[in-house]
Amino acid sequence: MSTSLLTNSSxxxxxxxxxxxxxxxxxxxxxxxxxxxxSDVVLINQMGHYIVNNGGKRLRPMLLLLGAKxxxxxxxNHLILAAVIEFIHxxxxxxxxxxxxxxxxxxxxxxxxxxxxxxxxxxxxYLYSSAFEMMVSTNIMRVMEILSKTTTAIAEGExxxxxxxxxxxTSEEKYLEVISRKTAILFSAAMRLAAVVxxxxxxxxxxxxxxxxxxxxxxxxxxxxxxYKATKEELGKNLGDxxxxxxxxxxxxxxxxxxxxADANVIINAIKNGxxxxxxxxxxxxxxxxxxxxxxxxxxxxxxxxxxALDFLQDSQYKDALLALARFSVQRNY
Numbered sequence: 001m002s003t004s005l006l007t008n009s010s011x012x013x014x015x016x017x018x019x020x021x022x023x024x025x026x027x028x029x030x031x032x033x034x035x036x037x038x039s040d041v042v043l044i045n046q047m048g049h050y051i052v053n054n055g056g057k058r059l060r061p062m063l064l065l066l067g068a069k070x071x072x073x074x075x076x077n078h079l080i081l082a083a084v085i086e087f088i089h090x091x092x093x094x095x096x097x098x099x100x101x102x103x104x105x106x107x108x109x110x111x112x113x114x115x116x117x118x119x120x121x122x123x124x125x126y127l128y129s130s131a132f133e134m135m136v137s138t139n140i141m142r143v144m145e146i147l148s149k150t151t152t153a154i155a156e157g158e159x160x161x162x163x164x165x166x167x168x169x170t171s172e173e174k175y176l177e178v179i180s181r182k183t184a185i186l187f188s189a190a191m192r193l194a195a196v197v198x199x200x201x202x203x204x205x206x207x208x209x210x211x212x213x214x215x216x217x218x219x220x221x222x223x224x225x226x227x228y229k230a231t232k233e234e235l236g237k238n239l240g241d242x243x244x245x246x247x248x249x250x251x252x253x254x255x256x257x258x259x260x261x262a263d264a265n266v267i268i269n270a271i272k273n274g275x276x277x278x279x280x281x282x283x284x285x286x287x288x289x290x291x292x293x294x295x296x297x298x299x300x301x302x303x304x305x306x307x308x309a310l311d312f313l314q315d316s317q318y319k320d321a322l323l324a325l326a327r328f329s330v331q332r333n334y
Contacts, residue, residue, distance in 0.1 A: 013328040015057070018321045022065040025074050025082075029061055032083040036130050047115060047123045060085045060190045063215075063325070067194030067208055070318040077138045077197045084147065085190050087131035092154060092186075094124035142196050150189040157182025166246035168268040172253050176217070184216025207309050211322065214306035218329045221299035224249040225292050226333065228283055240279035246271050250298065251291040252282070258289040296330065303330045 019026070037048035061082035068078045098117045115123075128151070135147050160178045164170045191212035195205035227242045228251050242249050248271050256264045263285045270278040286292060303326040313319045 013324050013331055015328055015332075018066075018324055018328070019058075019062065021317065021321050022062055022069070025065050025079065026058065026062070028079050029065075029082045029086070032079060032134075033086060036083065036087070036134060039126075043115070043119060044123055044126055047119065048127070058086065059219075059325075060089050060186055063187060063212060063322075064190040064194045066318050066321050066325075067191045068198055070313055070316055070322060071195065071198040071200055071204070075197050077140065077143075078194065080134050080138055081143065081193045081197065082190075084131045084134050085186065085193070087127045087134070088147075088151060088154075089186055091124040091127035091131070092158075092182075094120045094127070095158070098124075138197075140196065143193060146189055146192055146196065150185050153181045153185045157185070161247070164248055166272050166274060168248055168252075168256060168271040170248040170253060172250060175248065175250055175253060179217055179220040180213070183220040184213045187216030187219070188212035204312070207312055211306045211309040211326075214302045214309065215326055215329055218299040218302035218306065218326070221250060221295050221302065222330055222332065224251055225295040225299070227251075228286050229292055229333075240276045243270055243279055243282060244274050244276035246274035250295045251286050254294045255282075255286045255289045255291040258291070259285050263288075299330050303327065 034049075037045060039045055039048075064078060064082045064085055065074060068074050098120050132147070135143060157178050157180070160174075161182055164174065164178060188209045189212070191208035192205055195208045200208075224242070227240070227249065243252070252267055252271060256267050259267070266278065267282050267285060269275065270282050306326045306329075307323050310319060310322055313322075
């Protein structure tokens with residue numbers, strides 16, 4: 001395997017400097033988002049603004065904008081679709097927090113903790129509907145095809161994750177299938193849409209989509225590792241949330257396979273019962289089996305594949321930023 005991005009001797013990635021490359025375009029996207037959130041239903045306005053302004057990285061729309069710039073220039077439809085991607089992502093977060101009964105999101109109270117589950121589900125549905133309304137305004141059939149397939153895959157991933165909950169027999173392969181559909185597909189769609197609006201050929205579209213897919217998997221794997229590594233303040237949610245929700249993430253799957261039977265049973269029972277109280281004991285086993293290091297290694301492999309997919313791009317500050325985001329995905333602690 002090539003040199004680990006986790007131990008790269010170069011300086012840590014400055015995420016803010018990458019954001020500045022698309023700052024003006026992001027302002028335009030934000031205006032579109034706020035315009036679309038303008039509703040005569042007050043609760044939609046309140047919740048929409050609360051969620052959209054709640055400190056997210058805006059990584060997915062940023063990917064779309066950087067991809068467009070790497071291919072040439074930003075078109076108005078790029079801005080519309082960046083807003084669409086953010087709406088879809090936000091809708092999935094609303095629904096996730098209801099399903100997971102989460103009370104923290106990005107270090108603040110989740111929307112369902114503030115307004116309740118029913119309001120969160122319904123406003124999530126509104127965001128999905130708004131996303132499709134904006135998507136149709138581009139009048140590009142390929143865009144509609146990509147996003148309809150993407151949202152279907154996300155829904156399938158969420159159902160697969162639900163089926164895996166409290167199931168300690170979940171394999172690494174099954175888990176990777178969940179995160180490929182549930183998380184990585186939206187990264188991939190963002191990059192694919194950048195290519196479509198830029199009228200790039202199918203090979204370019206596919207390579208950018210591969211970058212997004214591998215980046216998304218890497219990003220989620222590091223999220224899994226951080227649940228057993230970061231502080232609550234860094235993570236923006238409660239430590240042990242995945243365990244409490246009975247989610248068999250990769251660190252747990254690996255630890256079960258690579259620990260002695262008594263320790264494996266501790267993790268198996270914790271997953272079956274969604275037992276947050278077992279977190280410290282499970283954490284010790286995860287640490288002893290080097291499951292975090294394994295998860296980081298797998299994330300590193302995905303990030304390397306993401307970077308390799310960009311070999312065809314001409315050198316530019318935007319290509320550099322996309323490469324830096326692959327490194328950031330595995331180096332981050334939040």
